[in-house]
Amino acid sequence: MKNKVKPYPVPANCDFCGSAVIFTSNSVIYGKEFGNGKCYKCTGCDCSAGVHDRTEIPLSRLADKEMRDLKKKCHALFDPVWQESAYINRSQAYGKLANVLNIPVGDCHFGWFDKYMLLRCMEIMSDKKWYIGVNWK
Ligand SMILES: [Zn+2]
Numbered sequence: 001m002k003n004k005v006k007p008y009p010v011p012a013n014c015d016f017c018g019s020a021v022i023f024t025s026n027s028v029i030y031g032k033e034f035g036n037g038k039c040y041k042c043t044g045c046d047c048s049a050g051v052h053d054r055t056e057i058p059l060s061r062l063a064d065k066e067m068r069d070l071k072k073k074c075h076a077l078f079d080p081v082w083q084e085s086a087y088i089n090r091s092q093a094y095g096k097l098a099n100v101l102n103i104p105v106g107d108c109h110f111g112w113f114d115k116y117m118l119l120r121c122m123e124i125m126s127d128k129k130w131y132i133g134v135n136w137k
Contacts, residue, residue, distance in 0.1 A: 006106050007057045011040055011049065015062055015114070019044025023056055049111075060111025070118040074110045077125040088131065096131045100124055 011021045019042050026039040029048050036053045040062065047062040063071065082093040091105075098108035101120065110118065124130050 007052075008049075008060060008112060010056065010058060011062055014042040014044060014047055016047050016064060017042065017044040021062065023051075026050070060109070061114065063111075067115055067118065070115065070122065071110045071113075074118055074121050074125065077122070078110070081131055093131065097121065097124070100130065 010023075013019065014021055021040050021042050024039065024041050025033055026035070026037055026041075026048075027033045028041055029039060029046075036051065038051045038056070040049045040051070040058055042048065042062060045064070047064050049062045050059040051057055052059060060071075078093065078097070082088050082090045088096070094108045095105045098105040101108065101117070101124070110121070113121065
């Protein structure tokens with residue numbers, strides 16, 4: 001079953017500093033074009049978000065360095081749960097996490113979370129058994 005992902009809304013203004021956000025070449029971040037070459041970039045600070053290939057649909061909300069680091073840490077805790085299990089797949093793992101967070105599973109992506117939510121996820125997942133005993137979605 002394909003995991004259907006809702007497009008994240010295009011950002012008009014930065015969540016962090018309120019400045020205008022532009023759709024541009026990601027060479028402004030990496031020094032040269034990288035991957036699909038496009039991104040959203042805040043004009044006031046160094047927040048950015050990548051886009052899905054050949055679209056202007058953001059991959060995630062705008063993130064600063066701290067959020068990018070938090071997302072990496074969340075994935076390091078979350079991904080082994082489904083990658084190393086014969087019983088739970090990726091979308092089921094997101095379903096469990098959504099259940100614990102009490103949010104719709106369609107809104108449950110680390111890339112969509114703000115700093116507060118990422119910290120909450122870290123706290124939940126620091127208990128190695130977080131996904132046991134939660135009702136299936
Ligand atoms: Zn900004």
